[in-house]
Amino acid sequence: MNRIKRLDPEDRENLVAYLDGELDEDSIAAIDSALSDSPVARHEVEMLTRTWELLDLLPEEKASDSFSRTTLQNAFAGIDKPPAPPIDWTPRIRRLVGAVAWGGGLLLAGWLGFRTSRDWVENPADALLRDLPVIRNLDTYRDIEDLEFLQKLQREGLLDDLK
Amino acid sequence: MMRVKEGDEGAFAQIVERYQDRLIGVFFHMLRDRAAAEDLAQEAFLRVFRARHGYEPTAKFSTWLFRIANNLASNRRRDDSRKREVDLGGSDSGPLGPRPQEQILKDKSALMPARQLARSELQAVVQEALETLNERQRLAVLLHKFEGMSYSDIADAMDLTPAAVKSLLSRAREALRGILEPYVK
Numbered sequence: 001m002n003r004i005k006r007l008d009p010e011d012r013e014n015l016v017a018y019l020d021g022e023l024d025e026d027s028i029a030a031i032d033s034a035l036s037d038s039p040v041a042r043h044e045v046e047m048l049t050r051t052w053e054l055l056d057l058l059p060e061e062k063a064s065d066s067f068s069r070t071t072l073q074n075a076f077a078g079i080d081k082p083p084a085p086p087i088d089w090t091p092r093i094r095r096l097v098g099a100v101a102w103g104g105g106l107l108l109a110g111w112l113g114f115r116t117s118r119d120w121v122e123n124p125a126d127a128l129l130r131d132l133p134v135i136r137n138l139d140t141y142r143d144i145e146d147l148e149f150l151q152k153l154q155r156e157g158l159l160d161d162l163k
Numbered sequence: 164m165m166r167v168k169e170g171d172e173g174a175f176a177q178i179v180e181r182y183q184d185r186l187i188g189v190f191f192h193m194l195r196d197r198a199a200a201e202d203l204a205q206e207a208f209l210r211v212f213r214a215r216h217g218y219e220p221t222a223k224f225s226t227w228l229f230r231i232a233n234n235l236a237s238n239r240r241r242d243d244s245r246k247r248e249v250d251l252g253g254s255d256s257g258p259l260g261p262r263p264q265e266q267i268l269k270d271k272s273a274l275m276p277a278r279q280l281a282r283s284e285l286q287a288v289v290q291e292a293l294e295t296l297n298e299r300q301r302l303a304v305l306l307h308k309f310e311g312m313s314y315s316d317i318a319d320a321m322d323l324t325p326a327a328v329k330s331l332l333s334r335a336r337e338a339l340r341g342i343l344e345p346y347v348k
Contacts, residue, residue: 013333020307022314022329048336051343055308057286058293061188064201068179071205075212076172 012044019048164224167215175215179208182225186232189305192293193236203235210235222319229306229320240298285346292342300335303328 011034017023018031034041134141144150153159166174186207190200210231218227293301299321306312306320314328321328 016333050347051340061191063183
């Protein structure tokens, strides 16, 4: 290597890795050779080393007194909580069944009420239809004026023609 | 971490104690905001804790932790860049000229006599030099310098290839050398 020639960029990249102990054996041998041949290269190595050492002057940072405590509190905050209890569906199901039963009961009661009123409470039109033969002959029945005589006539079938 | 996975809360407390300063340091140098650094460090630990059940020791714990840190820092940068109306981006001087920090360093360098800088002044210069790096370079430098992580571990944490880390660190160290060389005794 030329004694006054500076290292080229590739050599310099290797030079830093050389100083950091990150080169393979062949590359180390090549750099050793270059350094032995070139005072410029040796100067570069020295400057790289000494400027790197200046970084030791950087102030050392310290965590604040509360840092560790607050960090641990925040980390453990999530795991100190008791797990959420499993959902008990029994009361909900019981309430739902009750509501369905009540609804069904109401429907049944309504239906029974409808049936009862339909069967047991006579429709006025039905009564008119049933009594139509009597109504139609009411004047005749009134002319007889005696209920026992009228019943006797009915028993003997003498009123059948009036139906 | 396996003890944390098994429900040992004391083991998690030990992890927080062991890594809190380192994580806050990385975030602080990334963001230059102390409160934000603590917020992100706490979020990183909470993510570790929340992910404990699925943890598998496929890589070093520290690599996994700093991968989480890298993701958080990336999200933070994305949020910040959305808030900014104008994003100058990148570390290199763009069409608008050198960034203010670079200019400050040049000014200091120009005024720099052979006098000995006070330690605090030198510390500020180093800090400003670090800030001239882009975020990826800066994180790679921090992980390598202060966490002693190998290129392979840094690649894992930053989702890069080892070759990309090699290139990243080389450019970062060249940039630092360019700025800090005048301050070397």
